[in-house]
Amino acid sequence: MVADVAILMGSDSDLGVMKGASDILQKFGIDYEVAILSAHRLPVETAAFAQQAEERGLKVIIAGAGGAAHLAGVLASHTILPVxxxxxxxxxxxxxxxxxxxVQMPKGIPVATVAINGAANAGLLAVHILALGDNKLGQKLKDFRLDMGNEVRKKGLRLHDLGFEGYMLHKGGKK
Structure with a gap:
């Protein structure tokens, strides 16, 4: 199996957040690989990963890190793949x-950046990128969006039927 996407993180403490990207990629049937790399503690290995990524068949790299968070930028500086x-x-x-x-990368070395802990959106952005060359995947993405809209409509109808208090009780919320 050749992975299309790499999900990388700076530490195993990031696994819980980065699972959001994994869940999305699985939902869309996209092959991916996962690894822990550190821009500061494994600089040679991190650079080598990025330099070899395209040759290995990867198409997108998702990189999560906290604190100084240089992982995505270092990877982007060593590859032309989207990071x-x-x-x-x-x-x-x-x-x-x-x-x-x-997000504050120098001109010429872009990193597409999602929200803090936004790994699910990172996964979706990877799907968008891959869908540019895959009509079936593009249709899955359109269907996913329709399903999201339908869920919002259902909730709106339920709120209308139950009223504010009833809806909150139904959700287990407090008055």
Whole structure:
């Protein structure tokens, strides 16, 4: 199996967040690989991964990291493949430092950056990129969007039928 997407993270503590990307890719039937790499602790291996990614058949790299969060940027500096950065919430700044580190890339080395802990959207962005060359995948993506809209409609109808208080009770919420 040749993976289309790599899901990379700076630490095993990021696994819980990055599972969001994995879940989305599985839902769409996209082959992916997962690895832990560190821009600071494994700089040679991280650069080599990025340099060999295209040759290995990868099409998109998703990279999640917290704190200094240089993983996505370092990967992007060593490949022309699209790199999607996922800032991970941690530390006293709750991921804002990771967001700034990921999104503030120098001209010429872009990293597509999603929200803090936004791994599911990173997975969806990878699906969008892959769908550009795959009509069947594009249709799955359109169907996914229709399903999301239908869920919102159902909730709206339920709210209309039950009223605010009834809906909150039905959801297990508090008055």
């Amino acid at each position: 999607i950065g996922v800032p991970i919430m941690n530390g006293p700044l709750n991921g804002v430092d990771a967001l700034y580190s990921t």
